[in-house]
Amino acid sequence: MTSRLPLVARASQDALFRTHDATITTDHFLHAVHTMAGQLPLGDYVVNLCQDRYCFVVAFAAALLAGKITLLASDRSSDGLKALAERFGDPTALVDGTGEAKPLRSCLVAPDFVKSSGRLDIPSLPVDQVAALVFTSGSTGQPVAHTKLWGALVQRSITAGQRFGFVQERPASIVGTVPPQHMYGFETTVLLPLHAPVSSWCGSSFYPADIQLALEACPEPRVLVTTPLHIRMLLQDDAKLPAVAGFISATAPLDAALASQAEQKWKTEVSEIFGATEVGSIASRRTVQSDVWTVYPDIRLTRTGPEGSPLVEAPHARTFPLGDTLDVLSETQFRLLGRSTDFIKLGGRRESIARLNQILTAVPGVVDGVFIAPDDLETRPAARLLTFVVAPDRKPDEILAALRERIDAVFLPRRVVCVDTIPRNQVGKLTRQAQLALQESAARADTNAESIAGTFSIPADHPSLPGHFPGRPIVPGVVLLEEVFALIAGRFDGRSLKALDNVKFVAPVLPGETVTVSYRVSAPDRVAFSCRHADTLLVRGTGSFGSAPS
Amino acid sequence: MKDHLVNLAFNDTMQRPFEREIAGLIVETLRLEMSPDDIQPTQPLFGDGLGLDSIDALEIAVVISSRYGFQLKSDDERNQEIFASLRAFSDFIQQHRTQ
Numbered sequence: 260m261t262s263r264l265p266l267v268a269r270a271s272q273d274a275l276f277r278t279h280d281a282t283i284t285t286d287h288f289l290h291a292v293h294t295m296a297g298q299l300p301l302g303d304y305v306v307n308l309c310q311d312r313y314c315f316v317v318a319f320a321a322a323l324l325a326g327k328i329t330l331l332a333s334d335r336s337s338d339g340l341k342a343l344a345e346r347f348g349d350p351t352a353l354v355d356g357t358g359e360a361k362p363l364r365s366c367l368v369a370p371d372f373v374k375s376s377g378r379l380d381i382p383s384l385p386v387d388q389v390a391a392l393v394f395t396s397g398s399t400g401q402p403v404a405h406t407k408l409w410g411a412l413v414q415r416s417i418t419a420g421q422r423f424g425f426v427q428e429r430p431a432s433i434v435g436t437v438p439p440q441h442m443y444g445f446e447t448t449v450l451l452p453l454h455a456p457v458s459s460w461c462g463s464s465f466y467p468a469d470i471q472l473a474l475e476a477c478p479e480p481r482v483l484v485t486t487p488l489h490i491r492m493l494l495q496d497d498a499k500l501p502a503v504a505g506f507i508s509a510t511a512p513l514d515a516a517l518a519s520q521a522e523q524k525w526k527t528e529v530s531e532i533f534g535a536t537e538v539g540s541i542a543s544r545r546t547v548q549s550d551v552w553t554v555y556p557d558i559r560l561t562r563t564g565p566e567g568s569p570l571v572e573a574p575h576a577r578t579f580p581l582g583d584t585l586d587v588l589s590e591t592q593f594r595l596l597g598r599s600t601d602f603i604k605l606g607g608r609r610e611s612i613a614r615l616n617q618i619l620t621a622v623p624g625v626v627d628g629v630f631i632a633p634d635d636l637e638t639r640p641a642a643r644l645l646t647f648v649v650a651p652d653r654k655p656d657e658i659l660a661a662l663r664e665r666i667d668a669v670f671l672p673r674r675v676v677c678v679d680t681i682p683r684n685q686v687g688k689l690t691r692q693a694q695l696a697l698q699e700s701a702a703r704a705d706t707n708a709e710s711i712a713g714t715f716s717i718p719a720d721h722p723s724l725p726g727h728f729p730g731r732p733i734v735p736g737v738v739l740l741e742e743v744f745a746l747i748a749g750r751f752d753g754r755s756l757k758a759l760d761n762v763k764f765v766a767p768v769l770p771g772e773t774v775t776v777s778y779r780v781s782a783p784d785r786v787a788f789s790c791r792h793a794d795t796l797l798v799r800g801t802g803s804f805g806s807a808p809s
Numbered sequence: 810m811k812d813h814l815v816n817l818a819f820n821d822t823m824q825r826p827f828e829r830e831i832a833g834l835i836v837e838t839l840r841l842e843m844s845p846d847d848i849q850p851t852q853p854l855f856g857d858g859l860g861l862d863s864i865d866a867l868e869i870a871v872v873i874s875s876r877y878g879f880q881l882k883s884d885d886e887r888n889q890e891i892f893a894s895l896r897a898f899s900d901f902i903q904q905h906r907t908q
Binding site for chain 2: 640673
């Protein structure tokens with residue numbers, strides 16, 4: 260007979276979740292879950308797309324109760340959702356107020372806050388029930404699905420609670436800045452309150468002001484569950500936070516200097532969690548103290564042989580190979596080595612560059628293409644992937660739009676750069692040198708992108724000059740713009756600019772001066788122009804070919 | 810040639826001075842490879858327009874806070890509209906700035 264574990268192992272009046280308007284107890288939660296379970300459509304699978312943390316957990320628990328498997332889709336591009344539809348027999352998407360689920364059909368999750376509630380029995384579920392599937396991308400083919408059994412998920416919550424010292428006598432308040440559907444947020448902010456003495460914040464927690472208000476609204480001891488990006492932003496913002504007992508960081512390595520700054524500024528302890536989507540969280544460390552990680556109490560590290568790669572053993576889960584990114588020191592301790600070069604992490608999501616390249620070259624009209632991760636991708640928050648394509652018949656904007664449908668938005672470049680050729684070597688690889696050369700030539704191409712439209716000069720006897728101004732003739736702006744527009748029209752087969760978007764008259768133009776007009780296409784249907792005499796900038800502006808609004 | 814000016818429209822999509830200031834701040838903070846003049850005041854900032862995402866929003870929020878002395882919050886009901894365009898965003902900042 261299979262053993263079972265309860266949905267919630269908390270007392271009926273314990274606080275599980277909090278918002279600015281409500282404290283949700285075990286009882287409230289159970290009522291909401293039972294109600295939602297009754298509203299779920301038929302089918303073995305559901306896709307949980309709720310963005311509100313409370314809606315997310317109610318939807319997840321309801322699906323569990325109803326024996327349905329939750330698909331934790333991290334790729335929410337329309338192609339990604341379409342692929343899930345085809346693979347899992349058209350599952351329904353569970354959405355909250357902001358939900359957009361095309362092409363899946365959707366079911367709304369809108370739990371009530373029950374004012375008075377009778378005690379409900381706590382349901383229990385088999386330890387080997389499949390609670391969820393999470394996905395990672397392989398280098399080729401469709402995403403790989405990983406099974407999360409209910410028993411494994413409960414076990415993770417219990418050991419995390421032990422590792423971070425959460426005890427019934429002093430329940431902690433967790434404020435997470437991370438989304439509920441990725442493994443890190445799922446474990447620490449959705450599942451943890453069900454089996455450890457913590458409550459989880461379900462209101463907003465994105466901007467520094469939100470985080471401050473959320474922490475202030477929760478009783479001590481407080482724990483902030485976050486990422487290096489958010490820690491950096493909070494430091495930059497000089498955020499005034501109330502007393503926070505601990506910060507937990509994950510999804511990317513945390514720089515020890517950053518951790519130290521945070522510890523000093525907010526008088527707190529900063530820990531990191533190490534995990535992988537495939538196996539969940541497995542280890543932690545106090546960043547400023549050591550670069551050695553200690554696994555959670557129920558995890559063991561082994562090797563396949565003297566030269567073998569390390570394996571992770573965890574209860575209720577398959578043995579998982581961790582690759583050569585770990586330097587295993589003992590059964591319970593390791594250090595991190597360098598990262599595999601094919602994978603990059605952005606916004607907490609891991610993706611294979613090889614897979615992105617495959618998708619890029621499959622876009623119609625793309626003859627060759629490559630994604631490049633700039634060196635500062637993981638340290639500068641605004642950094643994005645670079646994309647170069649050879650696509651003689653298509654415009655960069657079209658390719659960007661095509662990518663937007665095919666890959667998750669976080670991996671999109673700021674813009675797509677078209678080149679004549681991608682300098683691959685004899686085995687078809689782009690060496691690091693070739694990559695840097697590509698990046699450099701693209702940067703140079705930008706600054707040289709101005710073309711000359713022509714020159715003009717306004718003669719001293721031009722009718723606009725007397726009176727503009729008496730004794731000090733200066734060519735009026737409208738006359739200058741006349742000339743500019745005529746020259747540009749000459750470069751665009753007679754099409755003239757229909758609207759001026761902005762213009763700055765930087766320095767006066769004198770009669771008789773030769774003015775050189777240069778221009779570049781700054782956006783679809785838009786031209787940026789500048790006028791110079793010798794090297795002096797006289798006028799700059801932008802205009803558009805489109806029809807002006809009435 | 811004179812017809813160009815007759816048909817020319819100084820239309821409502823000209824960048825106003827404060828919009829140019831905010832456009833400059835966005836380009837500088839995010840190190841976008843473009844001139845601030847290229848941000849159309851009425852185009853969407855997120856998704857299909859300028860293509861910013863939520864990580865960018867966070868970075869911009871921190872810079873706005875330090876330069877104009879007020880904090881962006883997720884619970885502001887007007888959030889969808891605030892970020893709808895450079896114009897909407899600049900208006901919002903202008904209304905709430907304390908320095």
